[in-house]
Amino acid sequence: MKSQENSYSWKKFGSLISQKTVSKPLFSVAILLSVISTIVSLVVPLFAKNFIDGFMGKNFNTNLVFYLLLLFAAQVVLSGFALYLLNLIGLKLVFAIRNRLWKKILYLPIRYFDNTNSGEFVSRMINDTGLIKTLVSDQFPQVINGIISLVGTITILLFMDAKLTVILFIAIPVLILIVAPLGKKLFVISKGLQAETAAFSSKISQVVGNVRLVKATTSENVEVENGRNDLMKLFQFGNREAKINAIISPLTVFVVMGILIGIIIYGGVRVNAGTLTIGTLIAFLIYVFQLLPPITSFVTFFSQLQKVKGATQRIYEILNESSENLSHGDSVSFSDKHIYAKNLTFSYDDENTVIDDISFEGKPGEMIAFVGPSGAGKSTIFSLLERFYHPTDGNIFVGEHSMKHISLESWRSQFSYVLQDNLLLSGTIRENLIYGLKHEVTDEDLWQALKLAYADSFVADLPEQLDAEVGEHGVKLSGGQKQRITIARAFLSKAQILLLDEATASLDVRTEQYVQKSLLQLMKHKTIFVIAHRIDTIKHSNKIIFVDKGRITGQGTHDELIRTHELYASFIQTQFIDDDVNEERA
Numbered sequence: 320m321k322s323q324e325n326s327y328s329w330k331k332f333g334s335l336i337s338q339k340t341v342s343k344p345l346f347s348v349a350i351l352l353s354v355i356s357t358i359v360s361l362v363v364p365l366f367a368k369n370f371i372d373g374f375m376g377k378n379f380n381t382n383l384v385f386y387l388l389l390l391f392a393a394q395v396v397l398s399g400f401a402l403y404l405l406n407l408i409g410l411k412l413v414f415a416i417r418n419r420l421w422k423k424i425l426y427l428p429i430r431y432f433d434n435t436n437s438g439e440f441v442s443r444m445i446n447d448t449g450l451i452k453t454l455v456s457d458q459f460p461q462v463i464n465g466i467i468s469l470v471g472t473i474t475i476l477l478f479m480d481a482k483l484t485v486i487l488f489i490a491i492p493v494l495i496l497i498v499a500p501l502g503k504k505l506f507v508i509s510k511g512l513q514a515e516t517a518a519f520s521s522k523i524s525q526v527v528g529n530v531r532l533v534k535a536t537t538s539e540n541v542e543v544e545n546g547r548n549d550l551m552k553l554f555q556f557g558n559r560e561a562k563i564n565a566i567i568s569p570l571t572v573f574v575v576m577g578i579l580i581g582i583i584i585y586g587g588v589r590v591n592a593g594t595l596t597i598g599t600l601i602a603f604l605i606y607v608f609q610l611l612p613p614i615t616s617f618v619t620f621f622s623q624l625q626k627v628k629g630a631t632q633r634i635y636e637i638l639n640e641s642s643e644n645l646s647h648g649d650s651v652s653f654s655d656k657h658i659y660a661k662n663l664t665f666s667y668d669d670e671n672t673v674i675d676d677i678s679f680e681g682k683p684g685e686m687i688a689f690v691g692p693s694g695a696g697k698s699t700i701f702s703l704l705e706r707f708y709h710p711t712d713g714n715i716f717v718g719e720h721s722m723k724h725i726s727l728e729s730w731r732s733q734f735s736y737v738l739q740d741n742l743l744l745s746g747t748i749r750e751n752l753i754y755g756l757k758h759e760v761t762d763e764d765l766w767q768a769l770k771l772a773y774a775d776s777f778v779a780d781l782p783e784q785l786d787a788e789v790g791e792h793g794v795k796l797s798g799g800q801k802q803r804i805t806i807a808r809a810f811l812s813k814a815q816i817l818l819l820d821e822a823t824a825s826l827d828v829r830t831e832q833y834v835q836k837s838l839l840q841l842m843k844h845k846t847i848f849v850i851a852h853r854i855d856t857i858k859h860s861n862k863i864i865f866v867d868k869g870r871i872t873g874q875g876t877h878d879e880l881i882r883t884h885e886l887y888a889s890f891i892q893t894q895f896i897d898d899d900v901n902e903e904r905a
């Protein structure tokens with residue numbers, strides 16, 4: 320079962336790196352170059368041996384010096400080329416995987432984002448892909464070269480002097496036996512370290528992103544303490560890692576020193592006895608030095624392989640999610656068409672029904688207000704209209720067209736959705752105004768839209784006007800200013816249907832009245848759905864839909880509902896009181 324799972328993971332890894340992202344010829348050339356450079360490095364000590372032996376025998380061979388230098392130079396150049404090519408392949412690979420992942424993430428349905436922490440996306444995009452790059456461009460070539468180096472060295476050594484090689488045969492397995500379990504421990508630690516680092520980076524973005532909440536609730540101390548605990552965990556993992564490294568490194572040096580001393584003593588005796596040349600002894604010592612990196616690279620390779628397996632699995636979890644197909648379906652113009660929601664039912668979790676069999680209609684030129692208590696399901700209705708979620712039952716029609724046959728691209732491009740929160744991106748006012756627009760606009764158009772949204776004077780007062788930076792989520796603007804910018808953005812869009820989710824809630828009464836007037840004037844042939852608490856907005860609507868616990872309990876004009884709908888009447892009464900109180904306070 321486990322081996323099946325393993326081979327499944329490796330298959331996935333194979334398919335991740337083989338999707339035309341790694342050019343096979345390029346990879347083969349890179350590996351070939353690095354193999355040649357390894358083989359050359361195996362020959363260098365042999366030359367050294369011949370040279371020294373010739374030198375000692377007073378047979379100074381200048382040709383040999385020349386060849387030796389040539390070989391050195393060839394090895395340096397080849398390994399440089401191989402290193403660059405392997406890195407290039409790794410970079411191309413990581414670029415392709417990140418690109419694929421980014422595209423996938425942006426096309427995932429909203430539901431996926433509801434259930435996933437944003438830090439996790441960062442971790443997948445940066446850390447996991449980085450691990451794969453390191454494996455492909457560093458560790459994998461190292462291991463290939465390591466194997467060649469190991470087999471080549473031992474073969475050459477056996478030919479040079481079998482007895483001396485026995486020392487290596489005893490010492491190397493001992494070294495591997497000591498280092499391998501420590502390597503395993505190191506792997507467990509680094510896995511924990513990885514998880515803690517990912518959690519901590521996601522925490523940083525969360526706390527810094529909500530720094531106002533932290534400060535307003537004077538939670539600095541709590542967050543300092545929480546952060547300290549997380550950092551302490553990181554420290555502890557690091558400390559354990561440092562301890563194991565502190566054993567591995569000196570131990571390796573100790574064993575290698577042991578081998579060297581063994582070779583020097585035994586070799587010295589043999590040189591004295593005349594059964595071994597000094598050249599052979601020196602070549603042996605060089606080979607032993609050359610053997611060290613491959614042995615340590617095996618240990619890191621296997622732990623890296625496990626990490627990459629986990630990373631591949633996590634990347635595939637995202638890649639396997641089904642994404643939204645924006646272009647599937649017909650393209651239908653909403654112009655002059657009615658929109659009907661028929662018997663919509665919806666639940667976020669398949670258990671609690673949030674929208675329960677609701678139907679309504681909107682005509683061009685109409686403003687329809689959704690009113691009702693908090694949590695009644697008003698924003699969810701907007702999400703269904705935007706097709707962020709699919710209703711569990713029911714359907715929405717535009718004219719005679721069912722939404723099921725209209726492409727998401729065509730559908731969503733005909734809606735302009737103005738939300739109350741998270742309205743702006745960091746960037747300039749201009750960038751925010753034109754975000755998502757598919758048609759060209761001039762500065763004049765921008766100022767006109769700002770004027771209609773009652774935002775022109777405050778933008779004109781800013782030193783950089785349209786090019787003023789708004790800060791993260793528009794933090795440098797007031798709530799009302801942000802709302803007016805997003806309303807101006809809606810005015811610029813050519814959308815046929817406007818969704819305003821408490822979009823004017825932060826405006827003062829006068830500004831709101833002005834914006835209302837612009838809305839009604841500009842949207843003459845368009846349909847506007849609003850979620851509103853303000854009595855003024857509600858009264859201006861052609862139709863009011865009262866939503867309570869996911870059901871529509873009344874539809875009609877303000878006067879009709881006041882007369883016929885008890886809950887609406889009492890709801891409005893409290894709104895009146897609220898508005899009066901607010902105005903008195905102001």
Ligand SMILES: Nc1ncnc2c1ncn2[C@@H]1O[C@H](COP(=O)(O)OP(=O)(O)OP(=O)(O)O)[C@@H](O)[C@H]1O
Nearest residue numbers: 433667668673691692693694695696697698699700
């Ligand atoms: N993304 C979500 N995942 C799960 N449940 C959700 C989600 N969004 C909203 N809900 C739940 O659905 C119900 C309706 O929420 P919704 O935001 O539609 O209400 P609302 O009428 O717009 O409220 P308000 O006036 O307070 O904004 C609530 O019980 C809420 O907890």
